[in-house]
Amino acid sequence: MMKLTFLGTGTSTGVPSLRCHCSTCLSTDPRDRRMRSSALLETGDENLLIDCGPDFYHQMLAYHRFGKIDAALITHTHYDHLGGVDDLRPYCNDGKFPIYCQPNVAADLRNRVPYCFVENPYPGVPTFDIRYVEPMQRFSIGNVEILPVPIMHGKLLIVGYIFNRRLAYITDAKTIPQETIDALKGIDTLIINALRRNEHHSHMSLDQALGIINLIKPQKAYLIHLAHTMGTHEETSRLLPENVEIAYDGLTIEIPD
Ligand SMILES: [Zn+2]
Ligand SMILES: [Zn+2]
Ligand SMILES: [Zn+2]
Numbered sequence: 001m002m003k004l005t006f007l008g009t010g011t012s013t014g015v016p017s018l019r020c021h022c023s024t025c026l027s028t029d030p031r032d033r034r035m036r037s038s039a040l041l042e043t044g045d046e047n048l049l050i051d052c053g054p055d056f057y058h059q060m061l062a063y064h065r066f067g068k069i070d071a072a073l074i075t076h077t078h079y080d081h082l083g084g085v086d087d088l089r090p091y092c093n094d095g096k097f098p099i100y101c102q103p104n105v106a107a108d109l110r111n112r113v114p115y116c117f118v119e120n121p122y123p124g125v126p127t128f129d130i131r132y133v134e135p136m137q138r139f140s141i142g143n144v145e146i147l148p149v150p151i152m153h154g155k156l157l158i159v160g161y162i163f164n165r166r167l168a169y170i171t172d173a174k175t176i177p178q179e180t181i182d183a184l185k186g187i188d189t190l191i192i193n194a195l196r197r198n199e200h201h202s203h204m205s206l207d208q209a210l211g212i213i214n215l216i217k218p219q220k221a222y223l224i225h226l227a228h229t230m231g232t233h234e235e236t237s238r239l240l241p242e243n244v245e246i247a248y249d250g251l252t253i254e255i256p257d
Contacts, residue, residue: 002042002257003042003043004041004191009035009037011225012080013227014036014055015226024231025228034226035249036081037053038059038084041163041169043143045143046070047068051075052074052088053079053082057084074100074105082109082112086113101131102134116128135150149161150177152177153172154201154202160180162187167191169191172202173192176212190218192223194230195227198229
């Protein structure tokens with residue numbers, strides 16, 4: 001049994017968006033408060049963090065305060081998916097913390113937090129064991145089999161992850177290459193981004209995400225990385241087919257073996 005907790009389900013600005021008075025930003029429904037997108041996958045042995053955005057500290061405080069994390073898997077280099085790595089300090093007590101990412105993400109990480117990569121780092125700074133992933137190169141962490149799959153985020157090639165051939169986590173997709181579509185066929189649970197109702201140059205709209213879900217036909221799909229312009233959780237939920245739900249911060253789902 002794998003368990004996934006949505007730590008954040010919002011786009012890069014978060015929801016509410018600062019300075020905005022729209023009905024979604026002013027909603028009192030807790031499901032309309034979305035931190036930056038991230039998730040925690042618990043497999044029984046391993047606890048894997050997917051992305052580590054600027055809300056990481058608050059996400060751990062809310063949903064995983066005392067738990068361990070064994071490694072982080074990064075989807076791409078943007079700040080909303082990577083900006084929280086300095087807060088990985090408490091997870092580095094046993095040595096360097098493993099971060100799985102594409103080589104270009106690792107290069108950007110060295111620029112963002114150079115003090116973590118110097119020969120004799122200041123005592124207490126986090127240190128990382130960077131492990132490269134490449135699209136379609138399968139690897140394992142403990143008993144979890146992971147397939148990074150290529151995703152196009154506008155013109156940027158990023159990765160999504162498929163866990164144990166059952167659960168897929170895809171964020172910041174605009175288009176999905178055919179080899180990824182093929183790899184997704186037969187999975188049970190698809191987590192996928194849907195930014196808003198109108199089109200966007202580097203993220204899928206609601207209709208585009210629903211089109212991909214219809215192509216893959218998972219048993220269940222969850223939408224993430226929402227902007228405030230999507231509308232409220234409640235009103236947008238009414239537009240969805242039966243096997244699709246909007247994820248919200250703190251939602252936990254179980255994926256049977
Ligand atoms: Zn993003
Ligand atoms: Zn708003
Ligand atoms: Zn992005």
